[in-house]
Amino acid sequence: MNFFDKFLKIDRRYIFILVAIGVVIPLVFPLGLAVTVSPPVKNVYDEIESLKPGTPVLVSVDFDPSTEPELGPMTAAVLRHCFKRKLPVILMNLHPGGPGLALAISDKVAKETGAKEGVDYCFLGYKAGGTAVILSIGRDIRLSYPADYYNKPIDQIPMMKNIRSYSDIGLVVTLSGSTFPDVWVAYAHERFGAKIAAGVTAVMAADYYPYLSTGQMIGLIGGLKGAAEYEKLIGVPGNGLKGMDAQTIIHLLIVLLIILGNIAFLLMRRQQRRGEQTRPSGA
Amino acid sequence: MRREIPLAICLIMGVVMTVQFFVPHAASQWLFDNMMKWLIIIAIFALMLGLLNLIKIHTQKVINRRKDWPYSIVALVGVVGTLITGFWGIGADSPFMVLYNYIQIPMQATMFSLLAFYIASASFRTFRARTFEATLLLIAAVIVMLGRVPLEKYLGGQWLPDLAEWVLDYPNMAAERGIMIGVGLGAISMALKIILGIERSWLGGGEKG
Numbered sequence: 001m002n003f004f005d006k007f008l009k010i011d012r013r014y015i016f017i018l019v020a021i022g023v024v025i026p027l028v029f030p031l032g033l034a035v036t037v038s039p040p041v042k043n044v045y046d047e048i049e050s051l052k053p054g055t056p057v058l059v060s061v062d063f064d065p066s067t068e069p070e071l072g073p074m075t076a077a078v079l080r081h082c083f084k085r086k087l088p089v090i091l092m093n094l095h096p097g098g099p100g101l102a103l104a105i106s107d108k109v110a111k112e113t114g115a116k117e118g119v120d121y122c123f124l125g126y127k128a129g130g131t132a133v134i135l136s137i138g139r140d141i142r143l144s145y146p147a148d149y150y151n152k153p154i155d156q157i158p159m160m161k162n163i164r165s166y167s168d169i170g171l172v173v174t175l176s177g178s179t180f181p182d183v184w185v186a187y188a189h190e191r192f193g194a195k196i197a198a199g200v201t202a203v204m205a206a207d208y209y210p211y212l213s214t215g216q217m218i219g220l221i222g223g224l225k226g227a228a229e230y231e232k233l234i235g236v237p238g239n240g241l242k243g244m245d246a247q248t249i250i251h252l253l254i255v256l257l258i259i260l261g262n263i264a265f266l267l268m269r270r271q272q273r274r275g276e277q278t279r280p281s282g283a
Numbered sequence: 284m285r286r287e288i289p290l291a292i293c294l295i296m297g298v299v300m301t302v303q304f305f306v307p308h309a310a311s312q313w314l315f316d317n318m319m320k321w322l323i324i325i326a327i328f329a330l331m332l333g334l335l336n337l338i339k340i341h342t343q344k345v346i347n348r349r350k351d352w353p354y355s356i357v358a359l360v361g362v363v364g365t366l367i368t369g370f371w372g373i374g375a376d377s378p379f380m381v382l383y384n385y386i387q388i389p390m391q392a393t394m395f396s397l398l399a400f401y402i403a404s405a406s407f408r409t410f411r412a413r414t415f416e417a418t419l420l421l422i423a424a425v426i427v428m429l430g431r432v433p434l435e436k437y438l439g440g441q442w443l444p445d446l447a448e449w450v451l452d453y454p455n456m457a458a459e460r461g462i463m464i465g466v467g468l469g470a471i472s473m474a475l476k477i478i479l480g481i482e483r484s485w486l487g488g489g490e491k492g
Contacts, residue, residue, distance in 0.1 A: 008408070010407075012404040012408075015400070015403050015404045015407060016400045016403075016404065018403070019399055019400050019403045020400075023399070033432075033433040033434070033436075034433055034435075034436060035433045036433065036435055036441065036444060038444065038448060039448070064391060065387060065388040065390075065391035065392050066391040066392065066394060066395040067395065068388065068391075068392060069392065069395075069396075096330075097387075097391075099373070100380055100383040100384065100387075100388070101388075103375055103380070104375070104384070107375055127323060128323060128326035128327045128329075128330055129319075129322050129323035129325075129326035129327075130326070131322075132319045132322030132323050132326065133323065135315075135319055136316070136319040136320075136323070139312070139315065139316055139319070140316075143316055143319055143320060144319070144323055149373070150374070202431065205451075206427075206451055206455050206459065207459055209451050209452060209455060209456040209459060210456050210459050210460045210463060213452070213456060222431075223431070225431050225432065225433075228433075244432070244433060247432060248432040248433060248434065250399060250403070251428045251429065251431070251432045252429075252432075252434075253403060254402065254403050254406050254428065255425050255428055255429060257403060257406055257407035258406050258407065258410050258421065258424075258425065259425075260407070261406070261407045261408065261410065261411070262410075262411060262412050262421070265411050265412075266412070
C-alpha cells in the first residue's frame with residue numbers, strides 16, 4: 001500500500017475530530033465575518049417592509065427539531081421584523097413536530113419585542129391534512145382552525161376578527177425542512193393568489209429557484225446563511241450570524257478535503273497507469 | 284365488492300372534485316368546504332392508524348423477543364409516556380413540553396448534527412473527478428459551497444457569491460425545471476390512472492378481491 005492509498009483510506013475518526021474542532025473553535029472565539037445579503041433574502045425583507053402596518057402575515061412553522069438550527073433563527077428574525085413593523089402574525093404548523101418550536105420561538109421573540117398574544121400574534125397550532133388545510137384557508141381559516149392552540153375560539157381572538165382567507169393576509173411565510181413550500185405554491189398561490197415566501201434548509205434552497213424566477217415565490221431564505229442575512233437586514237444579530245463562522249470553517253474544511261482527496265486520487269491513478277505501462281506484456 | 288366499492292368512490296370523487304374546481308356556484312363551494320373537512324378528518328384517522336400500527340408492531344416484537352426487542356420497550360414507553368403527559372395540557376410549561384424540549388429536541392438535533400461529520404468524511408472518500416460530468420458537478424459544488432459563506436473580504440470581492448448565485452439561477456434552475464415538469468406530468472398521469480382504476484396498488488393486498 002503506497003502513500004496515496006494510505007492517505008485515501010485514512011481513519012474517518014481523524015476527519016470527525018477536524019470537524020469537531022472546526023465547529024467548536026469559531027463558537028468560542030468568533031471570527032466576526034461580514035455577511036452580504038443575497039437578492040432572494042432581500043426580496044422577503046422588502047416585501048415585509050412594503051406591507052402597511054396592520055396587514056396580517058401568516059407564518060407556517062413546518063419543521064421539526066432536526067432542522068431547527070437552520071430554520072429556528074430565520075423564524076425568529078421574520079417574527080422580529082413583523083412585530084417591529086406592527087404586522088399581526090398568524091402562526092400555524094403543518095408538521096406535527098413543529099408546535100413546540102413555534103411556541104418557544106414566538107414566546108421568546110414576543111417577550112423581547114413586547115408583542116402581545118391575541119393582539120400582535122396568535123398561535124393556531126398543528127392541524128393534520130397538509131394540502132386540505134392550505135386549501136381550506138383559501139375559503140375560511142375557521143374551516144380548519146375553529147379554535148387556536150389553547151382551544152380559544154378564533155372569533156374571540158381580537159386580531160383574527162377581520163381575517164377569513166388569503167385575501168385578508170398580506171404574505172404567507174412557510175419555514176420548512178421538507179416539501180411544504182411546493183404545496184403552498186401549488187395550492188395557496190396558484191388557486192387563491194396568496195403571496196408566498198419560503199425559508200428552507202441550505203440543501204433544499206436550490207430546489208426552489210424555479211419558483212423565484214416565475215414569481216410564484218416572492219423570496220427565499222436559504223439555510224443558516226439566509227438566516228444570518230435576514231438578521232443583518234433587521235439589525236438584530238442572533239443564532240444565524242453566530243453560526244456563520246462555524247459554517248464557514250466547515251465549508252472550507254470540506255472543500256479542502258475534496259481537493260486533497262482528488263489530488264491523491266489523480267496521483268494514485270497516474271502511478272497505477274505508469275506501473276501498467278512498465279510491466280512486461282503478458283505478465 | 285371489497286375492491287369495487289373503493290374504486291367507485293375514487294372514480295366518483297376524482298371526477299366530482301375535478302369538475303368542482305371549475306364551477307364557482309354556491310353548491311360547488313359547499314361541496315368543497317365539506318370535502319376539506321372530510322380530508323382533515325381522514326388525515327387525523329390516518330395518524331391514529333399509524334400510531335396504533337406502531338404500538339402493535341413494537342408490542343409484538345417485545346412479546347416474541349425478536350432481535351433488538353429492548354429498543355421496542357423504549358419506543359413504547361416514549362409513545363405512551365408522551366400521550367399520557369399530553370393530558371396535562373400542551374402549554375409552554377406543561378410536562379408534555381418538558382419532554383419535547385429536553386428529550387425530543389436534543390435527540391433530533393443530535394441525529395441531524397451527525398450529518399456534518401459523515402458529509403465531511405464522505406466528501407473526502409467519494410467525491411472524485413472520475414468523469415467529465417463528475418468534474419462539472421464537483422466544480423459547481425465547490426463554487427456554491429464557497430459562495431454561500433461570507434468570504435468575500437478574503438477572496439477579492441463579490442465575484443464568488445455572484446458566481447454561486449449564477450450557478451443556482453441558470454444551470455441549477457434549468458435542471459430543476461426539467462425535473463419539476465417531469466414530476467408534474469408523472470403526477471397527472473398517475474392521478475388519472477388512479478381515478479380511472481388502472482392503477483390499483485393503493486388498494487393493497489393481492490390480485491384477489
